[in-house]
């Protein structure tokens with residue numbers, strides 16, 4: 001009888017520990033998401049930065065140090081994104097703009113996004129993006145799309161010349 005009680009007690013303990021019963025919510029940043037209207041420092045420990053191309057992250061950090069001397073603070077509003085997160089952004093853009101074709105001018109597909117491969121960062125606020133448009137070529141950082149002043153990729157060698165931005169991401 002006491003053995004039965006012990007068995008039941010153990011079963012209750014195991015049930016309480018079973019996955020799903022008390023599992024923690026998913027790590028909020030594991031997909032690289034940074035909530036809208038917020039940003040992180042390029043020096044933060046965050047999946048959106050940890051999974052960037054190391055050369056890109058190093059360039060952004062160097063630019064951040066130099067911009068600070070001019071009184072400009074570079075912030076990252078988006079970096080690496082999981083494919084699932086990119087898909088959700090695209091779905092939201094389709095809902096907002098009414099069609100995939102129009103949405104793709106602003107948000108790439110998971111297959112086509114340089115954020116998903118860790119090769120793009122979005123920089124804010126506006127004065128920081130403006131600073132990087134004017135000075136990014138020192139670090140190889142270039143504005144990629146004319147309609148996205150915040151989106152930068154390594155498109156030249158440090159000190160080289162950035163190619164002209166594409167009109168938008170839809171091409």
Ligand SMILES: [Zn+2]
Pocket residue numbers: 078115120121122150151152
């Ligand atoms: Zn971007």
